[in-house]
Every structure is written in C-alpha cells, then in structure tokens.
Amino acid sequence: MLELDSESHSNQSSETGSQAGTACVKSCDESVPSRDGDRKQNGKMNGGTAKKTRGAKPKPHESKLYDNLVPAYQALWPAVARRRILHNVNSLNIAAGTKVLEVGVGTGLSLDAYPRHADITGVDLSESMLSEAEDLIEQRGWDHISVQPMNAEKLTFEDASFDLVTSFHTISVVSHPERMMRELVRVCRPGGKILVINHFRSPNPLIARVVDSAGSLTRHLGWRTDLNVDELLNELPIQVMRCQKSNPLSLFRVLIAERKA
Template sequence: MMKMRESATSRCYDLWSKFYDYTFGALVHKRQIRALEELRPSPGDRVLDIGVGTGMTLRHYPDNIKVVGLDLSAGMLRKAVDKIRDDNLRHCQVIQADAMFPPFAEQSFDHIIISHTVSVVSDPPKLMRWAQRLVKPGGRVIVLNHFQSNNKPVALVEKVVNPICVKVGWRSDLSLEEALEGVDLKVLYRFKMSLVDLWQIVVLTDRESAESA
C-alpha cells in the first residue's frame, strides 16, 4: 500500500502553495465554508485548524473566537500569514508543526477542524487520536475529506489511482473506518453537499457527549 510521508509532503505542499488557491482550493472553497459552519463556536472559544494550508478559511471564522492554524509546510503558511496581515485577522495565528506530534497540551481546544488533511498525513488514525486528546469534552471535531467509496468498483478505481494521488499530495484510498481505527470519538452525523459529491463532512464528538446529545 502506498502511504504518505511527512518529509515528502512538506516539499510537495511548498510547491502546491504557489497555485493552491486557484486550483484545488477554488474547487473546494464552498465546502470548506460549509464545514466551518458545523463548528458552532461560542464567543471566546479556541479552535484548532489542523492542516490550515494557505488559510483560505481564516477570514470566515467569527472574530470573537481564537483560531490557531497548524501546518507542516512553510510555503502554505506564508500564504496564510499574508491573509492574516492583509485582512487584519487579529483573532487568527498560525504555527508550523507536524500534526503527528502537535505541540499542545491535552484539551487545549474547544473545537477542531481537519479539512482535506486526514488523507494527507502519514498516519490518519494517529491524527484522529490527537484530535480526540486535544479537544475539550463536548467539543466538536469536524473532518472534511474524500473517503473511499462503499461501492466496490469505485473503491477499486480509488485504489488503482492511489499511487498517482500520493505523488501529488494525498491518498485516494482512505476509508472513514480506517481513519477512525482505535479512536474514541463518535460520529454524530455526516453528509455530502450533493448526491454525487466526492467529499463529505463528518461531525464527531466524545462518546459521552454523543450519547447525551
């Protein structure tokens, strides 16, 4: 099975950063904003955006919360910093770090969003376990991503094209079940923006809060 490696990913996205907003970013921008709506933060909340990339979502967060964007790629983060400066987004900050080893204490964030990043890291369940540890009880973890189809012929195509996808920066064969292996978060609900959408928005929370919801 072909997997992602952080060392190659960082170089790959440094390159992507030069045209991301006009290509893949433009294609998925409406979905990014729809996923943000699922966070439902309260004033004063701290939100972690893992794999914030070029920061296309930053200007869409309410300015009465604190947003921390984390990313591996210096190139992607430079674009995010430009947006923070140009739009005077004082409630947003970004840091360069590897989400496989996030530099935060447990339960540091009220909510977490992982947009088009769970299939980019080398170990998706590890990322999701970190999300579980970093979010406060009752907080939401929103995952926007493409997941392998349940339809066998489509899943086969996703497997066949995976080596090419890995070369350009993501896996096409990650299933939601694999991403959530050993993760103590529960899916509250998930949806696609249209019937034939390739991406889905998954809303998770801790088991106890899910059971009392």
C-alpha cells in the first residue's frame, strides 16, 4: 500500500534539533498510570480521541520533566524537525485506507503530515502531551486520527496490525531502545514500512567521541547520544531500504525499512 518516492533522497531540510518524544521513559515492566476510570469524566482516551474538559488540569506524566517541557516543545518543534518529517512522510505516497501508527506522537505536531485518506493512530506515554494532541485533532476536525496512552516498549496492539509504523525523535529517549524497535517491527504487517527519524551514533570515531562527551548532560535532559543503529536493527526481520542523513551537516538519520514475511 506504500511506495517510496524517488525524490525522497534529495532536497531535504537541514534543520537540526530533537523532538522531546515521550513514548516511554521508564522500563516497559512498569504499567501506564491510572487515569480515573479511563477518563470517563473527560471522554474516551483508550481506543479513540478523548474530549478534554476545558480548564481541566491533565494528569502528570510519570516524568514531570516532560510535562514542564510541553510549552517549549510546542514553540520549538516546528523550527527543529517538522519539515523533515513532512518531507519523508510525503515521500512514502501513503495510499487510501493505509493503517498508520505513530509511536511517540507527543502533542501531535507531526499529524498534519499524514493524508486524510489514511487511518492514523498515535500513541505516547505522556498524557499531558496527548491532551494537547487531542485539542489539535478536535480543532482541525481530523476524524481519521485518534490518540491513546501507551508504552512504546510494550505496545498493546496485535501483531501485524499496521501498514506503516513511524516514530520521530523518540527511540533515543526510551529506557530500552531495542525493545521499542522490536515492537515497531512486530506491529507492522509483512510488506509494510517502518519510518524512523532519529539521532544515531556516528560511525566516524572522532565525531562519535565528541558527541559522546555530551552524553552525561543529555541523559539528564532525557535522551541519549550513543544509540548504535546497527545494534538496534540486529537480527530484526526487516530489509533496510534507506538509512542515511538528509545531508552531511544534519544530526539525524532517516531510516526506512520494510517488514519481511
């Protein structure tokens, strides 16, 4: 149901930065916090888009850091990475009826990249960010999109549930990136596509050492700089179609893979 656009290998944005995606910041063995009866007072959350009561204060995320980052995230995100995401999603030529899962959807600022003729599900562990995504979905009238809280390292969907699985600037903020990557592959159908945009450790030893030196600081901010893409993809049932930077100066790589049978 998806095709790769041959032009997706060129003319990409060189903006840098990172999304404070929060699909999972704790071990996947920890459960998603209670939501007062699945938010019966505020509308549906699990299995659809909740209608948030205006003025109601959303429950805090397990990490208060990300709740506090929501305003800055919304202000900085368009300038940091949005154009790169729009370009790469558009390059996939998503067909009508395609079932798409975005893991680490955050406040939903990448959701307008998807065509209205697709069926979009977004998941994130931060309910504060999902609350903002719900408002955006309601404001735009996006009846083809729903969001729900979920742990990226332990997705509750059945195997092979989606035609396309995406994740942007999220896998480097989870506790166990390899578990998250296995989950992305598991819920993707054979022949389906996986699109990940993220910072990965440079294969250049000098650059890698320089970036690694900032690791102690970035870990306090919730993300890691030493994620090795080869180790992440090791022994997974996928065929990597593309894994490269949009340009030599970019900090991020675009990974496009196809799930094998």
